[in-house]
Every structure is written in structure tokens, then in C-alpha cells.
Amino acid sequence: MATIAPARQHERSTGSRQEADHKSAINQQTSPMMHVRNLCVNYENSRTGELTEAVLNVDIDIFPGEFVTIVGLSGCGKSTFLSAVAGLVPYQSGILEVAGRVVNGPGPDRAVVFQRASLLPWRTVLENVIYGLELRGIPRKEARDRGREILKLVQLEGFENFHPRALSGGMQQRTNLARALASDPDLLLLDEPFGALDAITRETMQNELLDIWQKHRKTVLLVTHQIDEAVLLSDRVIVFTERPARVRKQIVVDLKRPRSSAVKNNPEFLHLVDRIWSEVNRVGFGKEGEEYVI
Numbered sequence: 001m002a003t004i005a006p007a008r009q010h011e012r013s014t015g016s017r018q019e020a021d022h023k024s025a026i027n028q029q030t031s032p033m034m035h036v037r038n039l040c041v042n043y044e045n046s047r048t049g050e051l052t053e054a055v056l057n058v059d060i061d062i063f064p065g066e067f068v069t070i071v072g073l074s075g076c077g078k079s080t081f082l083s084a085v086a087g088l089v090p091y092q093s094g095i096l097e098v099a100g101r102v103v104n105g106p107g108p109d110r111a112v113v114f115q116r117a118s119l120l121p122w123r124t125v126l127e128n129v130i131y132g133l134e135l136r137g138i139p140r141k142e143a144r145d146r147g148r149e150i151l152k153l154v155q156l157e158g159f160e161n162f163h164p165r166a167l168s169g170g171m172q173q174r175t176n177l178a179r180a181l182a183s184d185p186d187l188l189l190l191d192e193p194f195g196a197l198d199a200i201t202r203e204t205m206q207n208e209l210l211d212i213w214q215k216h217r218k219t220v221l222l223v224t225h226q227i228d229e230a231v232l233l234s235d236r237v238i239v240f241t242e243r244p245a246r247v248r249k250q251i252v253v254d255l256k257r258p259r260s261s262a263v264k265n266n267p268e269f270l271h272l273v274d275r276i277w278s279e280v281n282r283v284g285f286g287k288e289g290e291e292y293v294i
């Protein structure tokens with residue numbers, strides 16, 4: 001059995017150490033938008049009572065305007081963690097706060113985009129986008145104006161009156177993203193949002209998301225198993241262990257912004273992807289300050 005050096009909580013990529021120091025200095029003075037400590041999430045089989053530990057003692061802070069991505073092996077607990085933050089799955093213990101408020105269920109401070117667009121088939125694109133605003137009692141004209149503005153942002157101008165069935169998969173997912181953005185959440189939660197799209201549409205959507213994020217600087221938590229997607233989009237990539245998910249490593253992505261998919265040819269990008277791959281595929285886990293055992 002071999003051992004390797006202890007993990008540091010935040011490992012920097014190559015490149016601008018000064019910039020990373022600057023970022024962490026900012027972070028130390030700012031309250032996190034998402035604050036998670038010792039979070040544990042289990043599933044209980046209602047028939048047998050058997051427990052599945054999905055998330056174990058996870059600590060993560062995300063700061064305002066940060067784009068953070070969680071990667072890990074399939075089935076490790078990424079979606080469970082995101083669902084707990086969304087308030088869709090209860091947690092057993094730990095601290096889970098968004099914008100300073102304890103998460104006790106879903107709320108308008110968080111919006112989620114899943115892999116499959118969950119649009120209401122009887123409503124038009126615009127009506128889907130403003131659905132949440134209507135529920136919150138926003139006046140119709142104001143909601144529609146805001147909806148149109150967001151649809152422009154996601155390149156769906158001109159499709160306001162289409163029904164979901166008349167849209168391609170990529171357009172449906174753009175509508176879903178527009179719906180999430182329309183409610184102006186404190187935290188945008190993206191669970192494999194491009195996972196069901198073909199490779200070309202996926203790349204287009206990644207570029208559009210980069211563009212939208214660069215304009216709006218929403219605080220984003222993304223879950224993906226595509227490591228190149230994680231590096232392209234993020235300020236920081238968090239690698240989860242195999243189930244139950246714990247934080248294995250946090251890697252700061254120092255690649256210059258604004259970015260586009262052209263950055264994928266950059267040697268630093270390729271180095272980061274390799275680095276993260278090896279962390280995702282590492283087996284075993286030691287507590288912080290201990291050694292990893294491989």
C-alpha cells in the first residue's frame with residue numbers, strides 16, 4: 001500500500017498565484033453565498049429500513065459571484081448534494097445555509113436546472129419562463145418584459161410564442177435556463193444541464209453559459225461528470241470521493257476570463273483536466289491533514 005503527500009484543501013492550478021491570493025483575500029472578507037459544514041445525507045429504504053450513505057461530512061463555501069463545479073464518479077453523491085442544497089432532499093445533520101438562511105426546503109433564493117427540461121407543455125416558451133414570477137405575484141407586464149429580456153440573453157428571441165414540443169432539445173434546455181435566471185436566484189444550481197444534448201449543442205450551450213455568467217456573475221453550483229466542461233466554466237472545481245461523497249480536493253482554475261471553448265487547446269487547460277481526472281479516479285480517502293491511501 002503506497003501513501004502520498006497530504007492534501008491541501010485548496011490546490012491552485014499553475015499560473016497566477018497572485019490572482020489566486022487576491023481571490024482568497026476577497027473571500028476571507030465576504031460572507032459565503034452557500035455555507036456547508038459537516039453535511040450528511042442518507043437515503044432510507046422505506047421497505048427494508050436499509051440506509052444508503054450518500055454524502056458524508058462535506059464542507060464547502062461558495063462566495064458571491066463564484067462559479068463552482070463538483071465532479072466525481074457516477075453514483076458518488078453529486079446530485080444528492082445538489083438536491084440537498086436545492087431543498088429537494090432532506091439532510092440528516094450538518095449546517096446548510098444559502099444567503100445566510102438555513103435551507104429547510106425549496107425556496108426562491110435557489111433555482112435548479114436539471115438534465116431534462118421540465119417545461120409545462122401547455123404553456124408557451126415565454127409563459128414557461130415567467131411561471132415562477134407569476135407565482136410570486138409579479139405584475140404580468142413586468143414579468144413578461146423580464147421574460148423577454150432573459151429570452152434574448154439565451155438566444156431565444158422570436159420563439160416566445162412557441163410551445164415546448166416545437167423546440168429542439170437545446171432550445172428546451174435554454175428555456176429551462178431562462179426560467180431559472182428569470183427568478184434572479186441567489187444561487188443557480190445546475191445538475192448535468194447539458195448531459196442529454198448532442199456534442200455540438202453541448203459545446204454551444206457551454207459557450208452561451210460562459211457568456212451569460214460573464215454578463216451576470218450569478219453564483220453557480222454545477223454538477224457534471226465532464227471534466228473539460230468543469231474546467232472551462234469554473235473558478236473552482238471540487239472533486240468528490242466515491243460514495244459516500246466527501247470532498248477529496250478543491251482546485252482553483254486560474255485560466256483568464258473571459259473564456260471561450262478555444263481555451264481547451266491551452267496547455268494549462270489540458271494539464272488541469274489531467275490533474276482532475278487523476279483525482280476523480282483515485283481510490284480511498286484520508287481525513288484532512290492525514291495522508292491519502294492508494
Ligand code: ADP
Pocket residue numbers: 043044052054072073074075076077078079080081243
Ligand atoms: P451522482 O449524482 O454522483 O451520480 P447520486 O447522488 O445520484 O450520484 O446518487 C448517490 C447514491 O445515492 C447512489 O448510490 C444512488 O443509488 C443513491 N440514491 C440516489 N437517489 C436515491 C433515492 N431517491 N433513494 C435511494 N437511493 C438513492
